[in-house]
Amino acid sequence: MKLLTHNMLTSHVRGLKPRGGFPLHIQKENLGQSWGGKLGGSVHFVPSLPPLQCNFAFLLSLPAPVGHQVEVLEGELRCPASGRRFPISRGIPNMLLSEEEA
Amino acid sequence: VGCDRSKNLVDICGEKNFQAFVCDALSVPIRSGSCDACISIAVIHHFSTAERRLATIRELVRLLRPGGTALIYVWAMEQEYKNQKSKYLKEKNGSKDKEEEISTDVSQRSLSDQMPGSSNQDSACSSQLLSDSKDKDCDAKPVADSRLPVHTNRTSFNSQDLLVPWHLKGCNKKKEERIDEVLLPAGSKGSQELSPVFHRYYHVFCEGELEAACRSLDCVRVQKSYYDQGNWCVILEKL
Numbered sequence: 001m002k003l004l005t006h007n008m009l010t011s012h013v014r015g016l017k018p019r020g021g022f023p024l025h026i027q028k029e030n031l032g033q034s035w036g037g038k039l040g041g042s043v044h045f046v047p048s049l050p051p052l053q054c055n056f057a058f059l060l061s062l063p064a065p066v067g068h069q070v071e072v073l074e075g076e077l078r079c080p081a082s083g084r085r086f087p088i089s090r091g092i093p094n095m096l097l098s099e100e101e102a
Numbered sequence: 103v104g105c106d107r108s109k110n111l112v113d114i115c116g117e118k119n120f121q122a123f124v125c126d127a128l129s130v131p132i133r134s135g136s137c138d139a140c141i142s143i144a145v146i147h148h149f150s151t152a153e154r155r156l157a158t159i160r161e162l163v164r165l166l167r168p169g170g171t172a173l174i175y176v177w178a179m180e181q182e183y184k185n186q187k188s189k190y191l192k193e194k195n196g197s198k199d200k201e202e203e204i205s206t207d208v209s210q211r212s213l214s215d216q217m218p219g220s221s222n223q224d225s226a227c228s229s230q231l232l233s234d235s236k237d238k239d240c241d242a243k244p245v246a247d248s249r250l251p252v253h254t255n256r257t258s259f260n261s262q263d264l265l266v267p268w269h270l271k272g273c274n275k276k277k278e279e280r281i282d283e284v285l286l287p288a289g290s291k292g293s294q295e296l297s298p299v300f301h302r303y304y305h306v307f308c309e310g311e312l313e314a315a316c317r318s319l320d321c322v323r324v325q326k327s328y329y330d331q332g333n334w335c336v337i338l339e340k341l
Binding site: 001002004005008009010011012019021022090091092093094095096097102 | 103105107109112113115116117121122123124125126128129130131132133136
């Protein structure tokens with residue numbers, strides 16, 4: 001899951017106040033880099049970023065193209081309002097809700 | 103970004119380095135009004151009531167910003183249209199089992215290239231779809247005969263609501279191989295009957311049905327409505 005993708009996702013648990021599910025907090029276990037070089041300042045900055053409440057234009061404008069190239073491979077997304085966790089495995093977030101939650 | 107309800111299918115997208123996530127089409131975890139464009143290809147026809155099909159369209163429209171557009175493809179009841187048989191019907195003889203119905207319920211051009219081809223994963227997909235088809239919609243009027251007909255692949259549709267068989271053939275690398283024998287002990291004959299068959303629910307759309315459903319939403323304008331290789335298609339714009 002690239003940061004650009006993360007920026008699109010929101011929690012959709014029922015009963016949240018409007019915009020309450022965005023942005024999801026990233027809890028990473030394993031980050032990937034999809035380019036040869038290193039991000040200046042190291043990839044560790046990602047989990048310590050405040051939730052990215054920004055738009056694509058901003059992400060694309062960052063000096064290192066962060067949104068494109070930093071990926072969360074294993075980890076979780078946490079809903080800021082409900083605390084509900086959505087797992088990320090092999091770069092794929094599973095956002096499926098149960099019957100009760102939807 | 104892509105999404106599907108089948109985790110196994112979405113994992114394949116991940117293996118190919120596409121950005122995708124798992125979700126239900128009735129509840130897409132994306133903020134309202136944040137998409138310039140959406141596509142829904144061969145999805146809505148798997149929902150078992152008119153209400154749910156409309157809810158899926160409504161959800162798609164919710165994602166669009168004003169002026170954004172959506173493309174929807176669904177399987178058509180009319181597999182022969184204007185005297186032309188669709189590719190689905192034409193490939194009746196000598197069709198490869200692996201391609202059966204999975205990759206051909208949509209136009210065979212660039213769209214079907216993106217359809218999943220691996221039979222390994224489809225079994226999980228089919229199981230999920232089976233449970234979708236048991237949708238208990240208590241608001242529906244009781245039907246005289248509530249059994250769903252099972253379709254014969256590569257033939258015309260006799261009913262709008264039906265189950266389409268899908269034969270799980272097991273791992274295969276080459277399209278040309280007859281791979282049923284891989285699943286079975288050496289020397290067994292009549293392997294055909296022992297391959298598991300899954301039944302996937304479809305509601306195939308009649309001419310004008312998809313368009314009418316889209317028009318029933320008040321924040322939407324139908325830009326284009328057409329037939330493409332056995333599919334009814336709509337391009338709509340969010341107002």
